[in-house]
Amino acid sequence: MLTQERKQLLLDRLRRDGRLVAKDLSFELDVSEDTIRRDLRELAGEGLLTRVHGGAMPASPTVANLDVRRTLAGGDKQILGRAGAELVETEQMVFIDGGTTNLELVKQLPLNLKATVVTHSPQIAAALEHHAAVDLIVIGGSLLRHSMVCVGAKAVEAISRMRFDLFFLGVTALHEVEGATTGCFEEAEIKREIVSRSAEVVTLLTADKLDAISPFSICPLDHITSVIMVGGKPGEPPRDKQPPFSFVH
Amino acid sequence: MLTQERKQLLLDRLRRDGRLVAKDLSFELDVSEDTIRRDLRELAGEGLLTRVHGGAMPASPTVANLDVRRTLAGGDKQILGRAGAELVETEQMVFIDGGTTNLELVKQLPLNLKATVVTHSPQIAAALEHHAAVDLIVIGGSLLRHSMVCVGAKAVEAISRMRFDLFFLGVTALHEVEGATTGCFEEAEIKREIVSRSAEVVTLLTADKLDAISPFSICPLDHITSVIMVGGKPGEPPRDKQPPFSFVH
DNA sequence: CGGTATCTTGCACGATAATGCACGATCTGA
């Protein structure tokens, strides 16, 4: 990727998101953080943006940097997304479930990632538009409105003819005893099928979904390879969870 | 290959990709990098592009970002989109093809529209997220990168079991004699299937696609119920086209 | 037909730009 092209992309991102995080960009564009910081320094030199600790903000009179740190830190879902994005390896066959957390994950996948991605979420698919080296397979079917994923017999059947290295499972609740559960029968059905055909199952979980139960069961906890949660306050012993639970921040 | 020919190719590439990489071009055209760089230097001298380390970028502060271009180029397409949106009636079964024009159409559909929409474009599907009363069916398959629609045998088969009241057909070219054509074999295949199963076929057409021909045939002109074009200058008699052509502005 | 001028291309070589890493300084949140 050309240097100028990258800088242009940074500016576009800044306009779109209202901020830039050096570390995330470094991962997504597959260059060192030094390079990103150099770019930001130069763009700031041209007055195109304002540098702040951790990244950059728009140059315009857009608010000062009172609590820039908090702004830059981004939501929990972004943190989870980044952690998830780092798990994907070259040439893997990955199924990505729907949901806002997984959408964050997709946004943080390296732009030059070479892999096969399967999804039943049109939004996930659309978000992969610019990942030119990703083979994208969309599972069709009736679209469930509230979760915006495709379900139905045909969808299950299509999935039943595939095998995945990695599955990013979205759940509405996770419970020590009841395992992973969700709010819709059709969705549970299809998730269960995917779980059964995946070597690794990873769930990116926000704290509010832990120790909760939804109506329809997906699978017991031990079918899930890894549960990644946003770590609470640093210092605080990260809850009393054993693996497969892990914490990021 | 002639020098001038090569330079023209470079400019075409630049317009298409938004950037040029010297090394890649050297390999592709089988000349030394020096030659490419010489070309770029001369083209830059004529102000046709801007040189950057590793290649070249567009001369004008062109909006390199495709997403931005999509919204900017919107004028005519928005008009077409509105015209198309007005054709959809309650309870109809509508297939919406991919493409930026149809995306505009979807954005202008009434939020309370009650209908069944079928599409093989994840972007179209995602854009219908907030249309709560729309039954949405997504046709899955391998995703064609450049047009971002799903294709393949499974997709055609799924479509072959449906019937549509209305099909918004996207084309890259429309010609009096050759009819509707497009740039990709797989796409033509699937469009043809949809046309054959639709009571009405509507094409929203920007002027630049008229009287042009693309490699793969979809259907003759008389299979198309209605071609809606953006009217040229108001006052100017809207070309010499008979129905099915109609003009809006 | 032979000779010359012009253009194009590829290669060599020193100069410049881009990148990543190391290390110490600075900033941030607790």
Add this chain to the structure above:
DNA sequence: TCAGATCGTGCATTATCGTGCAAGATACCG
């Protein structure tokens, strides 16, 4: 105040660039 993240700088490495030059192609002219 402290630990960890982020930053700036200097340096080594690699890729790219610009220039000069020579070989081949083509056109032009006598």
